[in-house]
Amino acid sequence: MGLTPYIAAPPVPAPSVEQAWLQLVQARVEASLAELLELPDESRLDIRWTQALGYVREYVLRPTWRMRPALLLAGYCLARGSASVPAGLWRFAAGMELLHAFQSIHEDAAEQTVLRRGGLTLHHVLAPGATGQHLSVVVGDHLFARAMETLLSSQLPGAAQASRYYLRLCRYTAVGRYVDLEQGGARLGPGGVVQALRLARMKMVREGLASALVCGGMLAGANADLRLRLARVGCHVGLAYELREQLLGLFGEPRSSEKAPRCDFIRGRRTFPVVAAWSRAVPEVRWELESLWGLPIERRDEAALARVRQLVEGAGGRSATERLVARASHGAVRALAELPNPNGLRELVQALIGQLAHRIA
Known part of the structure; x- marks a missing residue:
């Protein structure tokens, strides 16, 4: 053998x-x-x-990335100048x-x-x-x-201040969710692009990326200037995340492991890609987009979705959103370069942001 x-x-x-x-x-x-x-x-x-x-x-x-805690710890370590945490x-x-x-x-x-x-x-x-x-x-x-x-029993010196900050942003999150549910998103009409971008900024607070970094800095005793710089990084990342989510909500494949129905068209949301397309479109395309969004939910089928995608892409809504995602991502990198770099911790934050970008790509 x-x-x-x-x-x-x-x-x-x-x-x-x-x-x-x-x-x-x-x-x-x-x-x-x-x-x-x-x-x-x-x-x-x-x-x-x-x-x-x-x-x-x-x-x-349930298993998940725990990105908010990771950024909280990163913000703390950047401000403290040490990887040791209480x-x-x-x-x-x-x-x-x-x-x-x-x-x-x-x-x-x-x-x-x-x-x-x-x-x-x-x-x-x-x-x-x-x-x-x-x-x-x-x-x-x-x-x-x-x-x-x-939060209040964590026995950290800045816990009360950081909690108040985080809860204030939770209030802004509630405003964004209310507008999103009450109107189905931004309007198709003049001024809709500004409203859609403003709503995207309010909704991005929901993910807690900016607030996690800032809270970490607060808990480490960061001064106002460093907290502002941490907020800039987080806000750029959060906006890129939200706009990428809106692209996936219209052009991505349904992610049955997360939410159903995933498609923003089926849910009647007028997200930034749609509103940006409407603002750039000729009158005939605007009229068709409005008609499609006026369909009863049972008629928002695959054929209607395919037509919406075609119209939004043809009118430049997808490319306009992708440009904003790229601009926000570059803004995050520039803001990150202004942060201190004790023990190479800034590179860690940049790598964490890269992990997040890979997750949503």
């Missing part, structure tokens, strides 16, 4: 610095989240709530994630989303139909309260 030759497995490449950073952040933040959602004072309140809290834990701990910073980062979970749960209920992070949205897990949506809103309120407890 011949011997089977030994074939060595190819070496596994070592993770890059930013990948190792993300893995560390994910592990530490998720450990904090699991601890925060163990609530012995609620364990005997009601068996139905105990069961619901188990669903909440599973939802909050234990309370992990708790503050987990509180930010609880706030984001609260926003996501309410958003999913409002938009009747089916999937998020590879699983059913919480309102579908809790109960069928309207009952599940109502219950998920209550669960979101509970997470908001838990997030507040967490």
Whole structure:
């Protein structure tokens, strides 16, 4: 009997610095989240709530990038000039994630989303139909309260100031969401481009990229000038992210692992690519775009979507949005170059932003 030759497995490449950073952040933040959602004072309140809290834990701990905590830690380290962080910073980062979970749960209920992070949205897990949506809103309120407890009990010197800053931006997020839901996005008409870009800026706050960097700096005692420079980096990145999302919302393939329906046309959103196309189009194309957006939802099928894509691309809406994405991305790089670079930490932030850009490309 011949011997089977030994074939060595190819070496596994070592993770890059930013990948190792993300893995560390994910592990530490998720450990904090699991601890925060163990609530012995609620364990005997009601068996139905105990069961619901188990669903909440599973939802909050689903695998994800944890980019907000990573940027929070990066902002802290840049301002402090050291990669060493206090234990309370992990708790503050987990509180930010609880706030984001609260926003996501309410958003999913409002938009009747089916999937998020590879699983059913919480309102579908809790109960069928309207009952599940109502219950998920209550669960979101509970997470908001838990997030507040967490942020304010992190025992960091700047926790109260950073929390107030983050919550103020959460208010701006609510304004953007209200306008988006109430009007279905920006209008097709004169002034629509300015309104659509303004709405995109309000909505980008939802991702917490700018606020995470700034909060990290605040918690490290950064002065006003450094906080402003951190905000510039985050705002440029956030705008590029939001506009890229709007391109994917019209021209991308439906991402069934995240949200359904994903297509902004089906959801009736007049996002920046559409409004930019309308502003550049001849009257006949404007009239057709308005007609397509006036269709009842059951008639917004694949044929109508294909025509919308053709009209938006032909009128220059896609290219105009791509130019703004590139401009915002370049703005982030320029703003980043103005930050201090202790121990090469600026390169880490640039690599983290590159990871984010790769994720949304």
